[in-house]
Amino acid sequence: MKLFIHRKDLRTGDLAAFDYLQEAGAPVMHLLILDPFLLQKGRDKEHSGVNFLRHVRRLRDLYEKEGRTLHIVYGAPDEVLDRLLNMLKGGELEIDEVVVHRDFTPYARDRDRKLTEAADKHGAAFTPLLDTLMIDPQTFAEFTGKDGYYKIFAPFHRKWLEYLAHAPNEPSSTVLSDLTEGQVDREWADEFRVPFDLNDYEPADEWTEKLEPFLQNGIEEYGDKRDYYPELPASGINPHVNAGAVSIRELYARATRLENSDEWVRQLAFREFYYYLAIYDEDYFSYEKKYDLSALTDEHFERWAKGETGIPAIDAAMRGLNESGLMPNRLRILCAMFLTKNLQCPFTLGEKYFRRKLLDYDNVQNRGNWLWCASLGANSAPYFRVVNPVTQSEKYDPNGEHIREWLPELTEEDVATVHQPRPDAIVDLKASRAAAIEVYKGIVNGS
Numbered sequence: 001m002k003l004f005i006h007r008k009d010l011r012t013g014d015l016a017a018f019d020y021l022q023e024a025g026a027p028v029m030h031l032l033i034l035d036p037f038l039l040q041k042g043r044d045k046e047h048s049g050v051n052f053l054r055h056v057r058r059l060r061d062l063y064e065k066e067g068r069t070l071h072i073v074y075g076a077p078d079e080v081l082d083r084l085l086n087m088l089k090g091g092e093l094e095i096d097e098v099v100v101h102r103d104f105t106p107y108a109r110d111r112d113r114k115l116t117e118a119a120d121k122h123g124a125a126f127t128p129l130l131d132t133l134m135i136d137p138q139t140f141a142e143f144t145g146k147d148g149y150y151k152i153f154a155p156f157h158r159k160w161l162e163y164l165a166h167a168p169n170e171p172s173s174t175v176l177s178d179l180t181e182g183q184v185d186r187e188w189a190d191e192f193r194v195p196f197d198l199n200d201y202e203p204a205d206e207w208t209e210k211l212e213p214f215l216q217n218g219i220e221e222y223g224d225k226r227d228y229y230p231e232l233p234a235s236g237i238n239p240h241v242n243a244g245a246v247s248i249r250e251l252y253a254r255a256t257r258l259e260n261s262d263e264w265v266r267q268l269a270f271r272e273f274y275y276y277l278a279i280y281d282e283d284y285f286s287y288e289k290k291y292d293l294s295a296l297t298d299e300h301f302e303r304w305a306k307g308e309t310g311i312p313a314i315d316a317a318m319r320g321l322n323e324s325g326l327m328p329n330r331l332r333i334l335c336a337m338f339l340t341k342n343l344q345c346p347f348t349l350g351e352k353y354f355r356r357k358l359l360d361y362d363n364v365q366n367r368g369n370w371l372w373c374a375s376l377g378a379n380s381a382p383y384f385r386v387v388n389p390v391t392q393s394e395k396y397d398p399n400g401e402h403i404r405e406w407l408p409e410l411t412e413e414d415v416a417t418v419h420q421p422r423p424d425a426i427v428d429l430k431a432s433r434a435a436a437i438e439v440y441k442g443i444v445n446g447s
């Protein structure tokens with residue numbers, strides 16, 4: 001029998017692993033391990049954890065509808081695997097291969113090293129397949145013929161498009177019911193019982209409810225309107241993408257069938273670029289050690305996190321995030337630059353905060369974007385780039401709608417003043433900008 005372990009691929013169709021398992025022909029046991037490490041410190045109650053668990057609930061329901069079993073357990077993945085392989089060893093349902101989709105964070109790599117060891121111990125193969133990306137990074141690297149890797153997005157994007165024209169990656173039609181189920185009694189999982197009730201989580205909404213209206217009405221204007229966040233022209237698909245409820249192949253295929261989808265597809269390439277950097281840039285997850293960040297301070301971090309800085313666009317964005325788990329991309333840039341530059345706070349604090357709060361949190365994407373805003377890393381904004389949250393707010397939220405939505409104290413404020421810093425603002429924008437440029441010049445140049 002084969003074992004498939006779901007991770008960030010919470011769907012029942014168009015999975016690289018299902019194609020592979022159908023080809024193998026053997027019965028399959030389907031498992032999902034809720035990892036205490038990833039849900040610790042109350043994360044199961046925060047937006048990012050809740051989004052994941054709502055998708056787990058949806059996945060369980062999809063399996064049930066098909067009359068199939070998804071074993072859901074709670075425990076350290078290598079311990080769960082060790083126990084399961086041991087229990088089934090020598091029997092009719094002995095597992096000879098464990099199949100997963102690859103992930104690229106340091107935690108995921110270490111987890112998979114331990115899973116490989118557990119599989120080895122019981123003579124089973126461990127097969128990680130690529131599912132999260134449109135490109136296979138290895139063959140892409142050969143295709144580019146490049147010495148080293150792309151550090152800048154534009155040339156990567158050009159080659160990415162060329163590569164996909166040359167090696168299309170179409171969605172697969174294989175679904176759960178195409179696989180034979182290896183029927184294992186559920187009792188084995190008693191020892192790894194989930195310590196909360198999954199029924200307390202509403203099943204996640206269907207991703208098609210977000211995507212279809214966007215493809216019909218929004219995609220053409222995406223390039224021009226994306227940043228005008230009160231109109232919310234972006235798709236809002238990302239919480240589903242990062243839980244793996246929809247494959248990236250499906251998104252790409254549906255978008256490229258339409259005219260004027262280039263700008264949106266470019267964002268899919270951006271997502272891919274950050275994964276690519278996470279694979280090839282050996283400092284990607286450790287830039288905070290490479291730079292000397294000792295000149296920075298956490299003095300104003302709490303005020304930023306609570307949305308109490310006295311800068312309306314920032315406070316509205318942070319309070320909106322805290323309440324809803326949502327924040328449009330433009331506001332993420334403003335908040336991240338404000339924290340790292342005007343408040344001179346290490347990017348890692350903001351990164352960790354977003355980890356808990358964002359509905360669509362993804363370690364690789366979050367880090368890549370925080371590095372960009374903080375002017376650190378291979379692909380980043382120049383150190384002297386410090387956006388002004390007042391002028392940006394005036395431009396992208398001209399009537400102050402977003403501010404009024406989240407800051408009740410400004411509901412009646414005149415449009416001429418609603419964007420302006422409040423009298424108790426924690427920093428002066430002009431002075432803090434100038435100071436930040438000096439400090440970041442030193443950090444980036446190592447002086």
Ligand SMILES: Cc1cc2nc3c(=O)[nH]c(=O)nc-3n(C[C@H](O)[C@H](O)[C@H](O)COP(=O)(O)OP(=O)(O)OC[C@H]3O[C@@H](n4cnc5c(N)ncnc54)[C@H](O)[C@@H]3O)c2cc1C
Pocket residue numbers: 234235236237238239241242264267268270271272274327328329332333336354358360361362363365366367369370373
């Ligand atoms: C400081 C900061 C932190 C961020 N943290 C995350 C994060 O944790 N997880 C995450 O997925 N994105 C993150 N982003 C990127 C971006 O803000 C979101 O992907 C975007 O807001 C999703 O909006 P949407 O669902 O409407 O997708 P759309 O705007 O419709 O875009 C479609 C797809 O393109 C991709 N995409 C869009 N913008 C970006 C981008 N800037 N970088 C990479 N991919 C992009 C996403 O996969 C998205 O599903 C962050 C950006 C910043 C500035």
